[in-house]
Amino acid sequence: MSVMLTNTGFTQEAFDAFLAERSEPDWLADLRKNAWSRFDEMSLPTSRDEEWMRTDIRLFKLDKFSLAVESNEVELPRALLAEGVELGGRSVSVDRRSVECQLSEKWSNQGVLFGSLDAIVAEHGDQLRPYFERHLVDPHFDKFSALNAACWSGGSVLFVPKGVQIDEPLHSLSVMSDGGTDLGKTLVILEEGAEATLLAESASTTVDAGGLHCGSIELIVEKGARLRYVNLQNWGNGVWHFAHQMAHVAANANLQWTIGALGSRLAKVNQRVALIGQDAEAQVNGVMFTQGKQHLCYNTHQHHQAEFCQSDLLYKAALQDRSRTVWRGMIQVDEGAQRTNAYQRNDNLMLATTARADSIPGLEIEADDVRCTHGSTSGRVDDQQLFYAMTRGYTRQEAVRMIVSGFFQKVFDRITIESVREALGEAIGRRVRDI
């Protein structure tokens, strides 16, 4: 049963009503108002903007979506990443409302906060304020980042105090119903020496659902902390997916960030990692599988700001039908970031001649003692490979699936969480069509 509200779009009136409904500290309301005025001033990006040259959003109509939070009763999609995993906590939200939130007492007793950002910021506002004010995602970057900063709701947060090492994964599922609007914000903070694994997935209620996701993710990994963060995007194939994501990795800290991109009609994601203290390390893994007319564009940025840091990015995409991926990768090394070791690579496997993958690596290096490498490959499943496997008893379909899973093996080898490897492998296997 769903409560129908008038679609008010993103007007000043709607924003005022949105703010009035929320009981938030003044500093947060001020941040929102500030971002809103930027949102109001800016227009949607067009193909004249360099970043958007390859991503056409002329069919996207912001007015079709609404700021009002609807209350829908839905059947939850199956959570893929948590299967067979002993969890330390789980959090589920539907259309920006938290419907379930658990954290094992073992962790809450040690000061760990986990759950809906809405609820936790209301209770622990002062504790979270400095992290909000760091503005990892720049609210002025574009109209989407401004919209999220002004109007985020629901969302999720994980705060792990100094030295607390959570040895069970935490899981969050964010669900959107057909035609819905998701303006989620994710905030993860690991204080000095803390450790955690967070498996986050987003999904629609049905495979064909439409909607708008305009989100942000901010990961703060303080000195010596270790975060494994997995983000599986499994939106319905009518969803517009715009996201700004940013991680700060401090001295001696370590971040392993894995992205699975399977869903949405069109995705434009800016994924940025900044290594801000000496000896920080980041590993970024991307697994993409596209089909139909999907268009997935990921702009990745590895920003080396301090000496002796390492970053290692591997994005692998398999494409079928008329789908398209765009990967633009940038390694930026500041003047002071000597002895940087940075790597970026993008491999694409074309399963149809009608699919297209653009791969645009880039380097901006201002230091003079660095090691930066990049590469990209594009290949297709070839008939000789298929024939060879068939002469060994494989059906054509089995052969295609095997070749695709082999293609992803290298990135799966890097993903240290078994349930994630299996979930991604299975989801991809199910999607591979006979060719």
Place this chain on the structure above:
Amino acid sequence: MSETLKITDLHVAIEGKLILRGVNLTINRGEIHALMGPNGSGKSTLGNAIMGHPSYEVTGGAIELNGENVLEWDATGRSRAGIFMAFQRPMAIPGVKMADFLRHATTNVRNPERKEGEELIPMRQFRKELTEKMDQLRMDTEFARRYVNDGFSGGEMKRAEILQLAMLRPKFAILDETDSGLDVDAVKLASESIAEIGGEQMGILIITHHDKLLERNTPDFTHVMLGGKLVETGGVELARELYTDGYDRIRTSYPEAAAAEEAMTEVEAV
């Protein structure tokens, strides 16, 4: 009843160009046949056509396995029916471990009715068998963990093909230049291996230039291919003659086939 792979008046074209122009060959299980002939005479084409390569178009004739029409099956069906080819240049499949590839292949070939997603041979049982076969072929067990033909040397590829032959235990096997690119010792090992893995239970068609592979696997019949036809059949002595003296006598005796061969190689040269 003895099992038979029977090829009758086989005509095969690639991209509209006729390569095989009426091949007749009957192989009974337990027999070894050597197929010799100059480069470009159509030997590998015969192998690929028997396996059902989609680029090789059968324009006439028949291939039958125990009376059943092989041409109706795709490569999967043929391999599950017990026909195997060791390729001259096997394909690499990056990211797929040899052991996983073979476990899947072995299961499918041994249970021809298996549907995708159904149980594979139990891991322990498969491992044991694979290790035994690798020992027999004097292969390092590390080999099983490498990706299929990925970065293999020429010799490693050929040995991997023999390992697959050993695991799949086909009724009929085509060995396409399994000896080329191998040094003398490797050829000796390969030929011993084929004998050891129960070659006597298979019908084998050996496509070769070497005498070494035939030394341990003495052919019951030797066939000479020229210009897309089998022009002469003899015993082991014919194989010896050909690798000692070459094909001059054959070309002279069969001027029509020699002319066809010349035309085929000229087209290739253009």
